[in-house]
Amino acid sequence: MTRTVYLNGEFIAEQDAKVSVFDRGFLFADAVYEVSAVLNGRLLDNAAHLARLSRSCQALNLRLPCQPEDIEALQNRLIAENSLQEGAIYLQISRGNSGDRDFDFPGESVEPTFLMFTQARPLIDHPKSKTGIRMVSVEDIRWQRRDIKTVGLLAPCLAKEYAHRHDADDALLVENGLITEASSSNAWIVDAEGTLVTRPLSTHILHGITRQALLALAKQHDIRLEERPFTLEEAMNAREVFISSATTFIWPVISLNGKVIGGGVPGPVTGKLREIYVAEAMRATAG
Structure with missing residues (x-):
């Protein structure tokens, strides 16, 4: 069964999700991530995860693509799209596609790359x-x-x-x-x-x-x-x-x-x- 993933504002089939070869997450590991557990189809301790995400972004001067409450709404939709009952949501934000390989940070006009996907796995009875x-x-x-x-x-x-x-x-x-x-x-x-x-x-x-x-x-x-x-x-x-x-x-x-x-x-x-x-x-x- 094909998963639905979230990428830059779209919910799409996993095989259709593509990121540029010039994305700074790919070239420099210039990206942060979070993994939130899902039990009974609901996020666990997610507010704390999103607070840590914000802290990581701030430490790297990396712009959040949207507010934490909007991120959670997208996470909940992704859970529903994939009928996930138990497992996790992986979330990643990179500094984005700067158009070429360059150590310098790109300007503010470059949008962050925002990716999320679900992973079904046993948490309680592993x-x-x-x-x-x-x-x-x-x-x-x-x-x-x-x-x-x-x-x-x-x-x-x-x-x-x-x-x-x-x-x-x-x-x-x-x-x-x-x-x-x-x-x-x-x-x-x-x-x-x-x-x-x-x-x-x-x-x-x-x-x-x-x-x-x-x-x-x-x-x-x-x-x-x-x-x-x-x-x-x-x-x-x-x-x-x-x-x-x-x-x-x-x-x-x-x-x-x-x-x-x-x-x-x-x-x-x-x-x-x-x-x-x-x-x-x-x-x-x-x-």
């Missing part, structure tokens, strides 16, 4: 949320503004490929001995004292929307919590490790660099937090 995943560590070679959600994702792709070559599902990124995050998600541990730990916000990590929601839920449910850097050694000796993102919610980690975590099964804090988050997400998107 097998890895139950079995857990295996991870390896790899050096974090990304640029220094990871808080801006740009499409320059070659380093995370290389990290994932490294993980797959080493019989793992994903990679934790390490910088100066400290875990920054995973290849496409935020990273968490439950330390030896039973405290939930995640790295504090800075330019070194993406300001995850699911991370933000989980912090609030942990505080509401009296889960002991610290926002602080943690080392690879701490992660390898932690009671529990998990990752979070818009489309994984929470996935437990059952091994790291070949060392079994938590007896090789998802831990109780991870399980409790996922259960709470899923219940809240289902309530938020109920018809």
Whole structure:
């Protein structure tokens, strides 16, 4: 079944969606993106995603093609066009087609390229949320503004490929001995004292929307919590490790660099937090 995508003001069949070879997103990765989860045919935490989109655009002096409320209306129409019940909407804004390859930013007359498409995928009952995943560590070679959600994702792709070559599902990124995050998600541990730990916000990590929601839920449910850097050694000796993102919610980690975590099964804090988050997400998107 052919998907309908949104491109520059039109809802069209995916095979008919075309972007210029001179688009700056294609030539320079001069573009930002967001991925919003969809449950029960409704967007989840979308206001926070659109606020982060606006922040990313502002940081790059990249013009939003329309107001956030108009973007959400287009997202909802795209959900309806594709009869999407569970999955995600990918949204990308590039600086547009400047007519040739030139490092200088084009003038204000160049319109941004605005693309969106849906992806159907299981979020609630994904097998890895139950079995857990295996991870390896790899050096974090990304640029220094990871808080801006740009499409320059070659380093995370290389990290994932490294993980797959080493019989793992994903990679934790390490910088100066400290875990920054995973290849496409935020990273968490439950330390030896039973405290939930995640790295504090800075330019070194993406300001995850699911991370933000989980912090609030942990505080509401009296889960002991610290926002602080943690080392690879701490992660390898932690009671529990998990990752979070818009489309994984929470996935437990059952091994790291070949060392079994938590007896090789998802831990109780991870399980409790996922259960709470899923219940809240289902309530938020109920018809």
